[in-house]
Structure formats: C-alpha cells, structure tokens
Amino acid sequence: xxxxxxxxxxxxxxxxxxxxxxGRYLRTKDRSVWAEHVFEDLDPTLAGRxxxxxxxxxxxxxxxxxxxQAVVALxxxxxxxxxxxxxxxxxxxxxxxxxxxxxEAAVSCTDGARVAFDLDSGWVEVDGERYPARPLSPKxxxxxxxxxxxxxxxxxx
Amino acid sequence: MSTLSExxxxxPAGAYVDREVDIAFxxxxxxxxxQAALREMGVERLPHPERLRLVFDHIVPANTxxxxxxxxxxxxxxxxxxxxxxxxxxxxxxxxxxxxxxxxGTVVVGADSHTCTLGAFGAFATGVxxxxxxxxxxxxxxxxxxxxxxxVHLSGRLSGAAEPKDVALACVARLGMxxxxxxxxxxxxxxxxxxxxxxxxxxxxxxxxxxxxxxxFYADAVTVRxxxxxxxxxxxxxxxxxxxxxxxxxxxxxxxxLVAVPHRVDTVREAEDLAxxxxxxxxxxxxxxxxxxDLARFARxxxxxxxxxxxxxxxxxxxxxxxxxxxxxxxxxxxxxxxxATPGCGPCLGAHAGVLGEGEVCLSxxxxxxxxxxxxxxxxxxxxxxTAAASAIAGEIAVPEAV
Numbered sequence: 001x002x003x004x005x006x007x008x009x010x011x012x013x014x015x016x017x018x019x020x021x022x023g024r025y026l027r028t029k030d031r032s033v034w035a036e037h038v039f040e041d042l043d044p045t046l047a048g049r050x051x052x053x054x055x056x057x058x059x060x061x062x063x064x065x066x067x068x069q070a071v072v073a074l075x076x077x078x079x080x081x082x083x084x085x086x087x088x089x090x091x092x093x094x095x096x097x098x099x100x101x102x103x104e105a106a107v108s109c110t111d112g113a114r115v116a117f118d119l120d121s122g123w124v125e126v127d128g129e130r131y132p133a134r135p136l137s138p139k140x141x142x143x144x145x146x147x148x149x150x151x152x153x154x155x156x157x
Numbered sequence: 158m159s160t161l162s163e164x165x166x167x168x169p170a171g172a173y174v175d176r177e178v179d180i181a182f183x184x185x186x187x188x189x190x191x192q193a194a195l196r197e198m199g200v201e202r203l204p205h206p207e208r209l210r211l212v213f214d215h216i217v218p219a220n221t222x223x224x225x226x227x228x229x230x231x232x233x234x235x236x237x238x239x240x241x242x243x244x245x246x247x248x249x250x251x252x253x254x255x256x257x258x259x260x261x262g263t264v265v266v267g268a269d270s271h272t273c274t275l276g277a278f279g280a281f282a283t284g285v286x287x288x289x290x291x292x293x294x295x296x297x298x299x300x301x302x303x304x305x306x307x308x309v310h311l312s313g314r315l316s317g318a319a320e321p322k323d324v325a326l327a328c329v330a331r332l333g334m335x336x337x338x339x340x341x342x343x344x345x346x347x348x349x350x351x352x353x354x355x356x357x358x359x360x361x362x363x364x365x366x367x368x369x370x371x372x373x374f375y376a377d378a379v380t381v382r383x384x385x386x387x388x389x390x391x392x393x394x395x396x397x398x399x400x401x402x403x404x405x406x407x408x409x410x411x412x413x414x415l416v417a418v419p420h421r422v423d424t425v426r427e428a429e430d431l432a433x434x435x436x437x438x439x440x441x442x443x444x445x446x447x448x449x450x451d452l453a454r455f456a457r458x459x460x461x462x463x464x465x466x467x468x469x470x471x472x473x474x475x476x477x478x479x480x481x482x483x484x485x486x487x488x489x490x491x492x493x494x495x496x497x498a499t500p501g502c503g504p505c506l507g508a509h510a511g512v513l514g515e516g517e518v519c520l521s522x523x524x525x526x527x528x529x530x531x532x533x534x535x536x537x538x539x540x541x542x543x544t545a546a547a548s549a550i551a552g553e554i555a556v557p558e559a560v
Contacts, residue, residue: 018530027224066287067186088338089338090286
C-alpha cells in the first residue's frame with residue numbers, strides 16, 4: 001500500500017465526487033456498479049482504461065460529498081494510487097480508510113507517463129523525475145499500511 | 158487566545174488528537190456502508206448507542222425496490238443495535254440535529270459533508286466517510302487534526318433583499334473552492350449577533366464549499382434563546398482574539414443578492430447581472446435553505462401570486478413543515494402553484510423527485526451546482542430564497558425586491 005506504480009491518467013482541478021461517481025449510482029451495495037460507472041460524467045471512456053493506472057489530478061481532488069463510494073469506485077476499478085497537489089479532506093481520509101494510496105505532490109503530468117511512488121520514503125516519480133510527497137500523519141501511515149481502516153481495526157482489537 | 162476549534166478540541170492548531178465524540182450520525186446513503194464496514198470489522202455491540210443517530214433523508218420515500226430494501230436493512234440494524242432512527246419524513250439529518258440535539262462545545266461527526274452546518278452552535282462539527290463512522294460507532298472516538306482557522310469578521314447589518322445565503326455565496330466567492338481546505342471558518346464580529354440561528358446554519362453549511370473542515374459561530378444570546386426553546390440550557394462562549402491564519406472582512410451592509418453560475422459554486426455574480434436568464438425549475442429547500450425562516454420568506458414573496466415556472470419546495474424537516482402548516486405559510490406556497498415534497502434532501506443530489514432533463518436549467522437554494530449533479534445535462538444556478546421566489550414568479554432569474 002505504501003509503494004506502487006502505473007501509467008498516468010491526467011485530470012484537471014476540482015474533480016468533485018459527483019464526477020467520480022454520480023448520485024444516481026449510489027443506491028447499491030454492489031461495488032462493481034461503482035467501478036463500472038466511475039468518472040462517467042467526466043469522460044465515459046475512463047472507466048475502461050484506469051486499471052493499473054495512477055490518477056494524477058489537479059488541485060482540490062475529490063471535493064464535494066463525503067460519499068465513500070468515490071474512493072471505493074477508484075479502488076475497485078483498479079486504480080493504483082491518486083496523486084494531486086491538494087485534496088479535499090474527506091476524500092483524502094476516505095481513500096486511506098479504504099486502502100487507496102493518496103500522494104500529495106505537485107507533479108507535471110503527461111498521459112501514459114510512468115508514475116511510481118513510495119510513501120515510506122516520501123516521493124513520487126513521473127518518467128524518472130522525482131518529486132517530494134507530503135508525509136502522511138503516523139495514524140494514516142498505520143491505517144494505509146494495514147490496507148485500510150477495517151483491517152487496521154481487526155489487527156488492533 | 159485560542160480559536161473556537163482549539164477550545165472545543167482541547168489542543169492547538171496542527172496537533173493530532175484522539176477525541177470522544179458526543180454525537181455521531183449517518184443517513185440512508187452513508188449508513189448502508191457504515192453497517193457493512195461494522196460487519197467486516199466484526200463489531201457486534203456498539204458501546205454508546207445513545208450518542209448515535211440514523212436519519213433517512215437522501216431518498217425519501219424510497220424510489221425503487223432496491224432503495225427500499227437497503228433502507229429496510231438499515232432500519233432493522235438500527236432497531237437491533239439500539240440506535241435512534243429518524244425515519245423517512247423526519248427531515249435532513251443536519252436540520253434534525255439542529256432541533257434541540259447539538260449543543261455548544263460538543264464534538265459532532267456526521268457521515269455527510271455538510272455536517273459542518275452544526276458548527277453554528279459553537280460545536281466542532283465535521284463530516285467523515287462511512288468507514289470512519291463505523292470505527293467511531295465501534296469505539297465512541299476518533300482522531301482529528303486540529304485545524305488552522307480563517308476568521309470571517311462580520312460587521313454591519315444585512316439590508317435590502319440580501320439574506321445569509323448571499324453572505325455564504327460572497328464568502329465562497331472570495332475564498333474559492335479550496336481557499337479554506339483543512340481549515341475552520343470562524344464567523345465572528347459585531348455583525349454576527351444580528352444573524353439568526355437559521356441564518357448561522359446556512360452560513361456554516363456552505364463552509365465545506367470552500368474546502369473547510371467546519372464553520373463555527375460562538376454561542377451567544379441568540380444560541381442560548383434558540384436552545385431554550387427546545388428545553389436545553391447552554392452558556393455563551395466568549396470570543397477571544399484568536400491566532401488566525403487570516404481574516405476575511407465582510408460588511409453585511411454591502412452584500413447584495415448573488416447567484417453562483419454553472420458549474421462552480423465559487424463563480425458568483427450579482428443577481429442583477431443574470432436577470433432574464435431562462436429557467437425550467439426552481440427548487441427551494443435542502444440543508445442550506447429549507448428552514449422555517451426560509452419558507453416564511455418565500456411565502457411572503459409569492460403570497461397571492463402564481464409561479465410562472467415549475468417550483469418545488471421541500472421543507473428541511475417535519476418540524477419545519479408542521480410549523481409552516483400552523484402559520485399558513487404552507488397554504489401560501491401551495492396556493493401560489495408550488496409543489497411541496499417530503500422533508501429531506503429532495504432533488505439536490507439528483508437521485509429522485511425533481512431530477513433535471515438534458516439542457517434544463519434550475520435555480521436552486523442548495524449548496525452545490527456541480528456538473529450533472531441534479532441530472533445529466535442539467536444546469537444549476539444557486540441563490541438565496543428571496544431570489545428564488547422572485548424568479549419563480551417571473552419565470553426567469555429576477556432580482557428580489559427589498560423587504
């Protein structure tokens with residue numbers, strides 16, 4: 001959970017959680033529905049091409065609703081991690097809680113570039129160029145390392 | 158010299174704290190995932206059910222068999238685990254919690270981003286995700302990073318047709334959609350005393366639209382009087398000169414009716430500049446503007462007239478609806494040709510009852526106008542209640558007259 005790599009999918013600023021998963025798809029417990037419709041209102045072709053990808057978003061990634069379906073949709077669709085210069089706070093906390101790596105770093109992005117990150121060492125690389133990543137709090141490191149809040153809870157009780 | 162967030166959380170800005178929570182609630186949307194996470198965590202007994210609440214508000218009454226089944230499962234879970242349930246028709250969770258539940262100085266978490274609304278009482282209130290909520294229900298506590306604070310200094314008094322929603326839109330426009338990310342907005346200054354509890358709830362509600370963790374008002378005589386009407390005793394919180402990151406000065410007398418245009422809540426123009434904009438629907442309600450004062454203001458403007466565009470009014474709670482019936486406000490709204498729907502979130506999140514069609518334009522009193530939020534291809538403008546009322550009568554965006 002602390003390291004990962006994949007090809008870049010570049011997105012813009014202020015990607016809200018409605019764009020990640022629309023309100024009309026929330027009423028189900030079937031996680032595959034969210035993966036199938038992820039980013040549908042932003043770009044309907046994205047869902048089919050983000051498996052194994054690292055999302056490199058702009059500022060204020062994940063703003064809006066607290067819907068955890070947004071981060072679950074990304075994880076279930078096979079996204080390896082999300083890099084952005086800034087995140088909306090609930091999205092950021094939700095991502096860690098479901099075991100989806102989030103990397104706060106300002107990087108320049110080209111679609112298809114090779115992205116690698118190491119949250120233990122605090123860096124992200126895009127096509128070999130290394131950028132510093134803002135460290136996670138110790139609690140968040142512990143949760144992410146466990147694979148999310150549910151496994152963290154189970155191993156600490 | 159602490160900020161209100163620092164006082165309530167008991168630690169300086171930047172510190173990480175583990176805190177017991179006083180109230181933790183979820184709704185029909187997030188509660189389903191919270192229940193699922195509790196099952197995966199292997200939690201069978203909740204230690205503090207008296208602090209917990211479930212409120213069905215997002216899709217009420219249920220629109221499909223699937224929604225009904227999910228709600229039935231959650232209803233059963235609430236009963237089995239001793240959690241108080243405010244079932245469909247009770248109202249929006251934040252409004253229900255504002256009706257004699259939340260008190261000054263408490264720590265409140267809700268599995269909904271607009272939980273910041275409840276900071277209006279001088280509580281530290283913030284939104285969390287469903288799995289976070291599961292861990293909170295299982296332990297009664299959670300961790301917080303104490304936020305830095307941006308002070309919003311209010312001076313003067315509102316004038317003309319301007320209302321607290323216009324102040325909220327002005328605030329979002331000046332800070333931007335991420336201008337306060339991870340921070341708290343603390344509303345203070347001599348102008349704060351002139352803003353009612355309903356108005357404070359509206360202002361704190363939109364704090365999250367700037368990325369803020371919460372918005373807070375210091376409890377004062379207005380707060381104490383409001384809570385006394387629910388039989389709750391509370392003490393005022395004396396403001397201190399805080400170590401704030403920055404101060405945003407707003408002279409209430411300068412605020413005019415404003416409108417956020419598609420698809421960004423921080424892209425705000427004067428209503429006057431948008432007068433004549435075509436509308437297909439007007440929506441009045443939500444955790445931003447579905448309170449009694451809002452309905453009464455709307456009714457004053459539409460009384461004895463007819464709306465010229467389809468108009469949907471959704472009271473924020475059963476208590477609001479009931480009071481609007483008792484005072485005749487509801488009759489004015491219905492007689493003006495408006496539809497009135499079940500207390501709850503209504504069409505705000507585009508899930509049911511008032512969804513927009515391709516190319517349709519809605520003027521809404523809600524807090525978000527994200528692309529496609531109320532329906533694919535629909536456009537959302539956000540305004541105050543008075544602007545919505547004047548526009549409903551005109552059938553296009555119109556500037557409300559001074560009251």
